[in-house]
């Protein structure tokens with residue numbers, strides 16, 4: 001199997017964390033045809049990275065679909081990231097959807113626009129960021145205090161949180177989790193897993209290279 005990857009992509013990073021955590025037999029490679037071309041769309045209908053290509057040539061897009069697929073087919077290692085308990089599995093999915101439908105849409109994307117210099121209202125962005133993090137703080141509290149193994153929801157959220165740490169200073173927030181102790185505890189916990197920490201560092205370095213590349217072109 002091959003994972004088509006961009007080094008700075010938070011979505012691809014999720015899958016790379018999973019691959020590394022569980023030593024999955026997946027080769028990580030750049031897209032085989034240029035993004036945003038007819039050829040790419042032809043081969044990968046959703047037009048985005050990451051894409052997992054199976055040995056038979058079938059492709060799976062959308063990071064969450066890829067992660068669930070890998071967890072399901074690698075029953076020995078992968079399934080450890082899919083909780084057996086239905087409630088914990090629902091909580092795992094809530095965390096993933098919180099990352100994509102709340103935190104990314106309402107906080108991260110506006111911060112990206114701020115990084116690109118195309119967002120004006122920094123106070124509004126900071127306010128929305130705090131509101132979205134407060135949601136996460138409450139969501140984590142609703143899961144209770146019992147210790148549990150890492151799952152796909154944590155892996156999905158981690159790269160988003162890395163980006164928030166990188167970008168929040170642009171809107172005057174030095175440490176986005178300073179006001180959210182439960183979230184800060186979760187962040188420390190996910191970073192205690194070496195594959196999570198290492199992939200996040202790779203993303204951080206790749207993001208800065210990407211931004212410097214854009215600045216050099218401008």
Ligand SMILES: N[C@@H](CCC(=O)N[C@@H](CS)C(=O)NCC(=O)O)C(=O)O
Nearest residue numbers: 009010011036048049050062063064
């Ligand atoms: N919902 C998708 C998002 C994927 C996505 O937005 N990928 C970006 C890279 S971070 C991409 O392919 N951008 C290229 C483009 O839009 O042309 C997922 O979870 O995989």
